[in-house]
Amino acid sequence: xxxxxxxxxxxxxFLHIGGARTALFxxxxxxxHGGKFLLRIEDTDRKRSTxxxxxxxxxxxxxxxxxxxxxxxxxxxxxDRHREAVQALLDAGKAYRCYCTPEELTQMRETAKxxxxxxxxxxxxxxxxxxxxxxxxxxxxRIKAPLDGEVVINDLVQGEVRVANxxxxxxxxxxxxxxxxxxxxxxxxDHDMGVTHVIRGDDHLTNAFRQYQLYVALGWDVPEFAHxxxxxxxxxxxxxxxxGALGVDAYRDEGYLPEAMRNYLLRLGWAHGDEExxxxxxxxxWFDLSNVGRAASRFDFAKLSNLNGHYxxxxxxxxxxxxxxxxxxxxxxxxxxxxxxxxxxxxMPGLKERAKNIVELSDSASFYVAKRPLNYTExxxxxxxxxxxxxxxxLASDFDQMADWEAEKLEQHVxxxxxxxxxxxxxxxxxxxxxxxxxxxxxxxxxxxxxxxLGKQETLARINxxxxxxxx
RNA sequence: GGCCCCAUCGUCUAGUGGCCUAGGACGCUGGCCUUUCACGCCGGAAACACGGGUUCGAACCCCGUUGGGGUCACCA
Numbered sequence: 001x002x003x004x005x006x007x008x009x010x011x012x013x014f015l016h017i018g019g020a021r022t023a024l025f026x027x028x029x030x031x032x033h034g035g036k037f038l039l040r041i042e043d044t045d046r047k048r049s050t051x052x053x054x055x056x057x058x059x060x061x062x063x064x065x066x067x068x069x070x071x072x073x074x075x076x077x078x079x080d081r082h083r084e085a086v087q088a089l090l091d092a093g094k095a096y097r098c099y100c101t102p103e104e105l106t107q108m109r110e111t112a113k114x115x116x117x118x119x120x121x122x123x124x125x126x127x128x129x130x131x132x133x134x135x136x137x138x139x140x141x142r143i144k145a146p147l148d149g150e151v152v153i154n155d156l157v158q159g160e161v162r163v164a165n166x167x168x169x170x171x172x173x174x175x176x177x178x179x180x181x182x183x184x185x186x187x188x189x190d191h192d193m194g195v196t197h198v199i200r201g202d203d204h205l206t207n208a209f210r211q212y213q214l215y216v217a218l219g220w221d222v223p224e225f226a227h228x229x230x231x232x233x234x235x236x237x238x239x240x241x242x243x244g245a246l247g248v249d250a251y252r253d254e255g256y257l258p259e260a261m262r263n264y265l266l267r268l269g270w271a272h273g274d275e276e277x278x279x280x281x282x283x284x285x286w287f288d289l290s291n292v293g294r295a296a297s298r299f300d301f302a303k304l305s306n307l308n309g310h311y312x313x314x315x316x317x318x319x320x321x322x323x324x325x326x327x328x329x330x331x332x333x334x335x336x337x338x339x340x341x342x343x344x345x346x347x348m349p350g351l352k353e354r355a356k357n358i359v360e361l362s363d364s365a366s367f368y369v370a371k372r373p374l375n376y377t378e379x380x381x382x383x384x385x386x387x388x389x390x391x392x393x394x395l396a397s398d399f400d401q402m403a404d405w406e407a408e409k410l411e412q413h414v415x416x417x418x419x420x421x422x423x424x425x426x427x428x429x430x431x432x433x434x435x436x437x438x439x440x441x442x443x444x445x446x447x448x449x450x451x452x453x454l455g456k457q458e459t460l461a462r463i464n465x466x467x468x469x470x471x472x
Numbered sequence: 473g474g475c476c477c478c479a480u481c482g483u484c485u486a487g488u489g490g491c492c493u494a495g496g497a498c499g500c501u502g503g504c505c506u507u508u509c510a511c512g513c514c515g516g517a518a519a520c521a522c523g524g525g526u527u528c529g530a531a532c533c534c535c536g537u538u539g540g541g542g543u544c545a546c547c548a
Contacts, residue, residue: 010548042548075548102546109545118474119544140546158477167475167544175546182548206476206543229478230541238541264484267497271485274496293478293485296541300483303498313511354510364509414507431507443509 003035004196007061007068008075008186010042011053014247015060017299018201018231018239021265025228026199027066028266028287038193039068043076044185060248065258065280073193075185082180085188085218086141086173094217095173097139098125121169138176143217145170151209156197156226156289163209171210183207187214190223199226199289202296226289229269229296236298255357257315257323260308268297277310309356317348320361327362328369340369347453350445367439368453373465374440381469383442388433389470391417391425395434396463405456407448414448437466 005026009019030037041057043049054072061068089095100108105121112119126144133139145168152162173184180188186207190198198208205227215222233239251261263278270293272278272286312320321344328344329335336344344351347368355361367374376384398413414434418427435447438459444450451459 008548012548045547048547098546100546105546113473116473120474138546161476163476169544172546177546179546181546186548201542202477203542204548207548209476227477232541234483236540267484269484274486276484276497295478297485298483300498303484306498309510356510411507427507429507435508439508441508445509447507 001196003030003033004038004194005030005035005199006038006040006190006193006195007066008040008042008189008200009057010045011049011057013053014056014249016239016247017251017265020060020064020248020261021231021268022199022201022228023061023066024064024262024265025226025270025287025289025292026197027068028283029197029199029226029289030069031284032287035196036069037066038070038195039072040189040193041072041074042182042185043074044079044180044182046076049076056247056249063252063258064248064261073189075189078185078189078192079180081192082185082188083174083178086180086184089143089173089217090141092217093144095141095143096126096170097130097133098142098170098172099133099137099139100125101137118167120167123170126170138178140172140176141174142170142172143214145210145213145217151212153208153212153225155205155208156199156224157229157292158202158205158227158294161205161208163206165213168210168213173214183210183214187211187218187220191215191218191220195223197224197226197289199228202227202229226292228292229294231268232296232298234298234300239299255359255361256304256308257311257358260304260311263311264304264307268299269293277307305356312352312355312357312361315352317345317352320348320352320358321345323358324362324365327359328366331362331366332369332371336369343368343453347445347450350449350453354443354445364444367441367444370440372458372461373469374462376436376440376469377442379442380436380440383433383436384466384470385433386470387429388436389467391430392433392437392463392467392470395430396460396467399451399456399463400460402456405452407446407452410451411448433466434463437463 007019007023007026009015015023027037039061041054043054058072086095108122109119121142125142146165148165150162150164152160154160171183172181174180208225208227212222231239248261259280262280262283266278266283267276270287270291272291278286321341324344325336325341344365347365351361351365355364395414395417398417399410402409402413414430415427418425418430431447432442435442435444435450438444438447438450438454454462
């Protein structure tokens with residue numbers, strides 16, 4: 001049997017982090033088994049569904065690199081098919097029309113609550129004759145669920161879970177206006193799409209029992225279920241927009257790399273021994289539902305950040321240049337030319353070692369393509385004192401005479417200069433002003449590497465700018 | 473509240489009855505490296521929620537307690 005999984009988000013405006021992990025697990029499971037990973041948009045609630053929201057889901061998945069097979073299915077467009085399934089149930093006497101109005105139901109619920117009784121639809125229309133139907137009420141269709149016995153689900157993550165049928169009531173399948181409910185639509189769609197494994201958030205576990213009853217009523221095979229635990233915020237409470245439940249686009253904007261997100265999300269709730277750094281290829285090979293934990297986990301930005309740093313450090317130079325280019329152009333206000341991009345690519349090995357995300361990488365790279373004269377940070381300006389000016393003047397003229405513009409030679413020269421200067425000065429006493437002059441900051445890649453990447457002409461020009469700026 | 477699920481360092485986790493005086497990672501922390509900042513390296517503090525069983529033996533099995541979470545719509 002070919003494995004078919006699906007990700008079925010409702011278009012709420014963005015692909016949030018929990019959904020992203022659910023999608024990842026479904027994707028990994030399908031890829032691991034050489035099966036299919038399908039996408040279905042649960043857009044039956046027309047009020048909350050917009051094309052922008054659907055596009056946000058597409059973009060989120062694409063950014064994460066979770067490619068789905070075939071075209072995405074729109075649940076809304078399948079309403080006729082959903083009604084057809086209900087008609088079959090009606091014909092078979094497994095569903096019935098209920099003429100209770102929403103107001104009556106609300107009333108019943110409140111009464112039950114007031115008396116401290118558990119609420120459950122009584123099923124009063126279950127066996128009532130249609131001739132007793134009141135005038136002017138559009139009935140809903142409810143399933144005629146079993147009254148006794150129990151539903152047992154062998155969940156691939158949660159294990160055996162069972163619930164007594166008597167605690168479940170006759171759920172609504174078709175609303176008064178004839179539109180299908182979520183419970184109905186999911187079952188019909190999963191069946192029609194040939195879904196073999198329903199992998200979704202823990203919050204759907206109780207839905208699984210009712211859906212099980214529907215599968216049975218429809219005479220269909222019940223798919224395997226795997227309810228994965230939810231992701232909580234750093235404080236242990238349910239994820240909210242305040243802490244983490246952002247759209248994946250927000251993570252992208254904050255400089256996280258898709259491979260880092262995949263790796264982090266994978267390790268949240270799943271493990272393969274002590275492995276921490278797991279490539280996507282390796283993940284596909286190793287992924288298994290039996291290794292998914294059963295407890296909810298908290299979202300930890302520090303760990304994500306650390307992982308992201310790893311992927312930035314080991315990232316391809318050109319890929320990283322492409323990633324920071326838009327940010328650099330944005331802050332500088334002008335486009336980067338090919339020479340500048342090439343320069344950044346050469347500088348990348350020294351840059352990526354020091355950044356833990358794309359935004360930082362962009363910031364730290366900006367001095368390479370900044371226009372002279374540089375703007376100095378306060379700390380950099382403090383480096384450019386009278387002593388510094390003196391050193392820079394000497395070094396500028398020395399550098400001007402140097403034939404070989406190589407890092408080792410430059411470093412050796414500066415070290416010799418430091419040693420020869422009396423009273424003894426530390427290398428840092430000269431290197432920091434140099435760094436300030438060349439980068440405008442006090443933090444940069446090794447300064448002699450910077451000189452080489454910048455080139456002799458630009459280096460000398462920036463040093464002279466700095467000497468002028470010192471006013472000494 | 474009813475029903476359901478869960479419970480190992482601060483966090484993510486390894487652990488499936490003896491290999492556990494509980495391992496790894498992030499974070500925290502002491503040190504080394506060093507032209508800055510990182511990276512890297514060496515070291516440290518830090519957990520089996522509690523109480524009963526079962527067993528020669530329990531982090532692992534059972535029961536209870538406590539604590540957390542989910543769900544109870546003509547939303548999805």
